[in-house]
Amino acid sequence: MTGHIVTGHIVATGGSDIARESTFWILAVLATAAGLGMVLSRRAVHCAVLLAVVMLSLAVLYALQGAPFLAFVQVIVYTGAVLMLFLFVLMIVGISSADSAVETIRGQRLWAGVAGIGLLVLLVLVVGHATIGKAPPASASFGNSNITGIGTLLFTKYVFPFEITSALLITAALGAMVLAHRERLSPKPTQRRLSRERIGSGHPTPLPGPGTYARHNAVDMPARLPDGSSSALSVSEVLTGPADAPDDAQHGDPAALPANAEPADAVPANGVMSSQEDA
Amino acid sequence: MVSPAHFVALSVVLFVIGGVGVLVRRNALVVFMCVELMLNAANLAFVAFSRMHGALDGQVIAFFVMVVAAAEVVVGLAILTSIFRARRSASVDDASLMKY
Numbered sequence: 045m046t047g048h049i050v051t052g053h054i055v056a057t058g059g060s061d062i063a064r065e066s067t068f069w070i071l072a073v074l075a076t077a078a079g080l081g082m083v084l085s086r087r088a089v090h091c092a093v094l095l096a097v098v099m100l101s102l103a104v105l106y107a108l109q110g111a112p113f114l115a116f117v118q119v120i121v122y123t124g125a126v127l128m129l130f131l132f133v134l135m136i137v138g139i140s141s142a143d144s145a146v147e148t149i150r151g152q153r154l155w156a157g158v159a160g161i162g163l164l165v166l167l168v169l170v171v172g173h174a175t176i177g178k179a180p181p182a183s184a185s186f187g188n189s190n191i192t193g194i195g196t197l198l199f200t201k202y203v204f205p206f207e208i209t210s211a212l213l214i215t216a217a218l219g220a221m222v223l224a225h226r227e228r229l230s231p232k233p234t235q236r237r238l239s240r241e242r243i244g245s246g247h248p249t250p251l252p253g254p255g256t257y258a259r260h261n262a263v264d265m266p267a268r269l270p271d272g273s274s275s276a277l278s279v280s281e282v283l284t285g286p287a288d289a290p291d292d293a294q295h296g297d298p299a300a301l302p303a304n305a306e307p308a309d310a311v312p313a314n315g316v317m318s319s320q321e322d323a
Numbered sequence: 324m325v326s327p328a329h330f331v332a333l334s335v336v337l338f339v340i341g342g343v344g345v346l347v348r349r350n351a352l353v354v355f356m357c358v359e360l361m362l363n364a365a366n367l368a369f370v371a372f373s374r375m376h377g378a379l380d381g382q383v384i385a386f387f388v389m390v391v392a393a394a395e396v397v398v399g400l401a402i403l404t405s406i407f408r409a410r411r412s413a414s415v416d417d418a419s420l421m422k423y
Contacts, residue, residue, distance in 0.1 A: 061325075068325045072333045079337050079360060082353075083344040091353045095360065098337070102363050109330065109374045111382050114366075114389075121389055126359065126396050133400045134352060137413045148349070148416045156346035164339045171335055176328040180377045193379045194386070202383050209390050216394035223401035226408065 067108060071101040088137075092130050099123045109179075110186025113194055251277050330371035337364035351403050351415050355396065362392045 078097040085091055099122045107115040147153060185193035198206050233241075242248055259268065267278035337360060344357030366385040373381025407413050 065325050068329060072329070075333065076336055076340070079340040082356065082360065083340055083347060088350055088352050091356050095356050098360060099363060102367055105330065105333075105367060106370050108325070109327075109370050111370050111373070111385075114370060114382055114385055117386065117389060118366075121393055122359075122363070126393055129396060129400055130352065130356065133404060136404055137352060137407050153347055156343055159346060160339055160343035163342055164335070167335045167339065171328075171331055176326065176331060177375055178326050179374045182374075183377060185379050186374065186377075190379075190382075194382055197379055197383045198386075201380075202387075205387060209387065212391065212394050216397045220397045220401040223398070223405050 064108060067104065071104055075101040075105075088134055089131075092127060092134060095130075096123055096127050099127065110182050111190065113191050247277070327371040327375040330374075331368050334364040334367040334371065337361075337367070349415050351406075351413050351418075354415060355399055355403070359392065359396070362388060 075098045078094040078101070082091045082094040082098070085094065099118060103115045103118040103123070106112075106118055259265075264279060264283045266274040266276050269275050341357045341360035341364060344360065345354055348354050348357060366388050369381040369385040369388070371381075373379060373385075403413065406418055410417055
């Protein structure tokens with residue numbers, strides 16, 4: 045507990061100016077580059093990883109400004125919880141959910157760029173007109189007693205917002221549960237139906253594992269069959285969506301994937317049909 | 324010496340990048356990530372001004388922003404998954420039933 049407070053203290057008040065300045069510039073360039081990469085990269089996973097880079101460098105910048113508590117909250121809440129939530133949802137939605145390159149609104153990107161430059165100019169003008177003074181020499185509340193100071197403020201001056209926050213969190217948790225809840229429309233599949241579907245699917249045996257002959261153990265690389273060919277079946281559909289079809293042609297049977305992907309999309313329809321058969 | 328102006332400038336740059344991302348990207352998840360980037364940029368400015376004034380109020384506000392952002396992400400991602408379940412797409416263009 046005291047360890048990180050001391051770290052914050054050293055970063056905020058101690059240390060040489062050159063070290064702090066170089067830390068700032070390195071992290072500023074890193075955060076800006078990662079932010080730009082986030083906007084420009086087409087794959088959602090790359091965006092998430094680059095966002096993690098931005099958030100971690102912002103955490104260090106908080107510590108640099110005498111906010112050790114916020115730095116750790118940034119790492120734990122943002123990088124730890126929020127970003128993991130993003131990655132979980134990314135796994136549900138499909139890792140290959142890349143943006144299409146087609147513009148739905150004509151000239152949208154151009155005008156978005158113009159609006160961005162306009163916003164930048166506006167903000168730079170506003171900030172440039174403001175007189176932003178130099179930071180006073182760090183007091184104790186930006187070092188060792190940062191957490192005590194924030195705690196005192198939270199439970200005295202900001203006690204009502206703090207209490208309202210709890211209501212907000214409960215509402216958010218309830219809302220998420222209601223939204224993510226799925227009503228079961230078809231009856232629960234019986235063992236009989238499951239085995240029927242399995243035999244009918246054309247692959248009654250389990251899907252091939254990584255394989256003895258595998259050259260990689262990465263999950264996105266197809267397994268090698270004993271005859272040396274690679275099996276596209278062994279790669280999870282989450283990793284190779286329909287958008288990946290040209291990519292898969294290199295190390296897998298291209299025809300196998302779309303055929304494999306079809307039944308998954310049709311599962312609800314199949315389920316309803318076979319349940320009617322059962323009835 | 325790194326002055327608060329440096330941090331505010333960085334936060335302006337990050338905010339604009341996030342704003343452009345919200346306008347340009349059409350994967351709803353990435354749009355969310357860009358919103359998070361904008362919130363983070365605002366937090367950086369709060370912390371910088373807190374340091375400049377020598378008072379901790381800015382840090383408390385930044386803390387509240389983090390709480391609200393976490394709640395927003397939870398609900399937003401739940402909406403996203405339910406839309407994806409219904410429409411099999413995470414693109415913001417496809418959720419246009421109420422447009423006309």
